[in-house]
Amino acid sequence: MTIGIAKSVLAGAVALALGTGAAWAQAKDVKFTLDWAVQGNHAIWTVAQERGYFTKEGLNVKIDRGFGSGDAVTKVASGAYDIGFSDINAVIKYNGENPTNPVIGVFQTFDKTLNSIITLKKSGIKSPKDLVGKNLGSPEADSSRLMFPAFAKANGLDPAAVKWTSMQPQLREAMLVQGQVDAISGFASTSVFNLTGVGVAEADIVVFSFPDNGLDLYGSTVIVRKEFAEKNPDTVAAFVRATVAGLKDVAKDPDGVIPTLAKVDPLVKQDLEKARLKFVLDRAMLTPGIKANGFGHVDPARMLKSIEVAAEAYALKAVPKPEDVYSTKFLPPADQRKP
Structure with missing residues (x-):
């Protein structure tokens, strides 16, 4: 009786294992x-x-x-x-x-959306309109850059009034800190923490988020x-x-x-x-x-x-x-x- 139960349990365990393996394989x-x-x-x-x-x-x-x-x-x-x-x-x-x-x-x-334009206080950019004539940087595929014309319109800017510099993603915040660009586009959740991660004080970071500037997307x-x-x-x-x-x-x-x-x-x-x-x-x-x-x-x-x-x-x-x-x-x- 005991042997029979043991065999039954073992058979059930093998079947379960095989079943699990089959499910995993599929x-x-x-x-x-x-x-x-x-x-x-x-x-x-x-x-x-x-x-x-x-x-x-x-x-x-x-x-x-x-x-x-x-x-x-x-x-x-x-x-x-x-x-x-x-x-x-x-x-x-x-x-x-x-x-x-x-x-x-x-x-x-x-x-x-977390799409934003990010800059530093030292740039002197205090509002979106101050971006006129400035050099903005981002990778070409960045969604905030792609949506910049809508951001510009919502804030009374001509999208052509800014210059864009393209760079590899890992260089974006570094180029802002080094002053090679005046502002960058990107998700605030990416750029803010990348900046603080390299020692920039949070109080020195200026963020113009799209939802807070006319684009509740x-x-x-x-x-x-x-x-x-x-x-x-x-x-x-x-x-x-x-x-x-x-x-x-x-x-x-x-x-x-x-x-x-x-x-x-x-x-x-x-x-x-x-x-x-x-x-x-x-x-x-x-x-x-x-x-x-x-x-x-x-x-x-x-x-x-x-x-x-x-x-x-x-x-x-x-x-x-x-x-x-x-x-x-x-x-x-x-x-x-x-x-």
């Missing part, structure tokens, strides 16, 4: 590109990876750093990556210029090629569910999720990224609208306004339709997305 490989170097807010996905949320959804996700929102959109559109993370405004630009191969947002991660979103979403709806929905699970952990315990970043970038500075994550949570991911409606919520009228503003800024000949920019059909129910 996991869907997904290549995922971030929008930038690994930072605090990217813990949404590193914690999802470490705590098994992707595995639970049947996904085997490879996370790579990015080189700008525009670059992420291009890589997803080309099929080099299955899923990406990018500023929604870069998506609008790409789709307006490439209507036959649209990329769509499937999880609006940032309720507000949506920010970064999880993106996929529309064709990929249509052919792989279960994969997209699974990735979104894992993202929600990761985001809930990030919101609940921002300090506790930071160590997971080291699995993607062992050189990450954890104290710096803790501060950066809290900065982003406060300004973009845990806004009053998100607290009321849940992660990933999109207001159709506000999204339409974002599309109109971006289309004008980029002088798009073809204005993308909302359904070609963003889809809510991959979201879990609202009650499952509450912080």
Whole structure:
């Protein structure tokens, strides 16, 4: 009797192991590109990876750093990556210029854009209008640079009244500190902490955020090629569910999720990224609208306004339709997305 039970238990264990192995072997490989170097807010996905949320959804996700929102959109559109993370405004630009191969947002991660113009007090730039005649620097694919015409219009500037200097991403803040440019464009969450990380006092940093200067636009979103979403709806929905699970952990315990970043970038500075994550949570991911409606919520009228503003800024000949920019059909129910 005892031997029979033992054999039964052993058989069950073997079957379970084989079943688990089969499930693991059948996991869907997904290549995922971030929008930038690994930072605090990217813990949404590193914690999802470490705590098994992707595995639970049947996904085997490879996370790579990015080189700008525009670059992420291009890589997803080309099929080099299955899923990406990018500023929604870069998506609008790409789709307006490439209507036959649209990329769509499937999880609006940032309720507000972090696009900004950043300078130092020593520049003497005290308002957006003081940018006239100045030299601004950024990588060419930077989303804040791409959206500068809209920022300029909202603040009564001629976009052509500034000069742009292009540089590699890792040189942007250094060139500002060295005075090689008067101001830079970028996400405040990137540039502010890169500057403080090299010894610039926070009080010496001047930030003109887009939302505080006339452009209440949506920010970064999880993106996929529309064709990929249509052919792989279960994969997209699974990735979104894992993202929600990761985001809930990030919101609940921002300090506790930071160590997971080291699995993607062992050189990450954890104290710096803790501060950066809290900065982003406060300004973009845990806004009053998100607290009321849940992660990933999109207001159709506000999204339409974002599309109109971006289309004008980029002088798009073809204005993308909302359904070609963003889809809510991959979201879990609202009650499952509450912080």
